[in-house]
Amino acid sequence: MDIIRVKDYNELSEKASQLVVGQVKTAIHSVLGLATGSTPEGLYQQLIEQYKQGNVSFKPLTTFNLDEYVGLSDDDPNSYRYYMNDKLFNHIDLPEQRAFLPNGDAADLENECRDYEAMIRDAGHIDLQILGLGLNGHIGFNEPGTPFDRRTHIVDLDESTREANARFFPSMDDVPRKAITMGIGTIMDSKKIVLLVSGEKKADAVSKLVNGEVTETFPASILQKHENVTIVADEGALSKV
Numbered sequence: 687m688d689i690i691r692v693k694d695y696n697e698l699s700e701k702a703s704q705l706v707v708g709q710v711k712t713a714i715h716s717v718l719g720l721a722t723g724s725t726p727e728g729l730y731q732q733l734i735e736q737y738k739q740g741n742v743s744f745k746p747l748t749t750f751n752l753d754e755y756v757g758l759s760d761d762d763p764n765s766y767r768y769y770m771n772d773k774l775f776n777h778i779d780l781p782e783q784r785a786f787l788p789n790g791d792a793a794d795l796e797n798e799c800r801d802y803e804a805m806i807r808d809a810g811h812i813d814l815q816i817l818g819l820g821l822n823g824h825i826g827f828n829e830p831g832t833p834f835d836r837r838t839h840i841v842d843l844d845e846s847t848r849e850a851n852a853r854f855f856p857s858m859d860d861v862p863r864k865a866i867t868m869g870i871g872t873i874m875d876s877k878k879i880v881l882l883v884s885g886e887k888k889a890d891a892v893s894k895l896v897n898g899e900v901t902e903t904f905p906a907s908i909l910q911k912h913e914n915v916t917i918v919a920d921e922g923a924l925s926k927v
């Protein structure tokens with residue numbers, strides 16, 4: 687694993703944007719894997735800036751997001767589809783029909799998981815996957831205990847994950863209990879992975895990710911086995927490594 691140490695969140699977002707733009711410029715038909723949560727927001731702002739300045743086009747790309755809540759419609763402000771439209775897709779030239787997220791509102795969720803997995807496979811797998819890191823080591827919404835070979839699947843969210851994400855919802859009761867997520871097997875098929883992590887509250891998680899044992903009780907630890915992982919982290923996040 688390569689670790690890029692940056693000073694703060696701003697520098698993290700800039701570094702991440704350089705990596706993404708570099709990927710897009712070397713391979714214009716790249717398949718990007720995208721993440722939600724607070725951490726990639728700065729990256730998305732940087733990408734919009736780069737696009738507006740005419741430094742990059744996203745037209746030939748395909749993107750797949752990691753996950754989506756079950757039961758929220760596309761226009762629900764808490765759905766990840768809404769987040770992606772609002773924070774990135776509405777501001778760049780990526781064609782809507784090639785910006786994929788799992789449909790958490792599908793009538794047949796099992797079928798939706800199979801279709802999503804098949805689409806990623808048919809696209810030739812992900813060239814560069816952006817990841818955040820949950821406090822309990824989750825990646826995407828793969829909670830502790832998820833088998834490392836899982837493909838896209840439906841998860842019951844941990845209470846700790848619901849609490850961590852409750853800040854986006856009016857009340858704890860509004861936080862969905864289920865989500866669809868790419869599996870760890872799906873994520874591990876990505877050719878490159880860039881994991882972004884910021885702030886001291888993630889320091890324990892980063893330390894386990896980098897130095898802990900590889901175990902399904904801490905899903906992100908599997909990244910130690912991937913051949914091409916870059917962690918971009920600030921001083922706070924790296925304070926216990």
Ligand SMILES: N[C@@H]1[C@@H](O)[C@H](O)[C@@H](COP(=O)(O)O)O[C@@H]1O
Pocket residue numbers: 721722723724725726752753817818819820821825826827847851
């Ligand atoms: N499903 C998302 C993850 O993909 C994300 O990485 C994690 C960390 O989020 P944050 O960046 O807000 O700390 O939160 C959510 O649970």
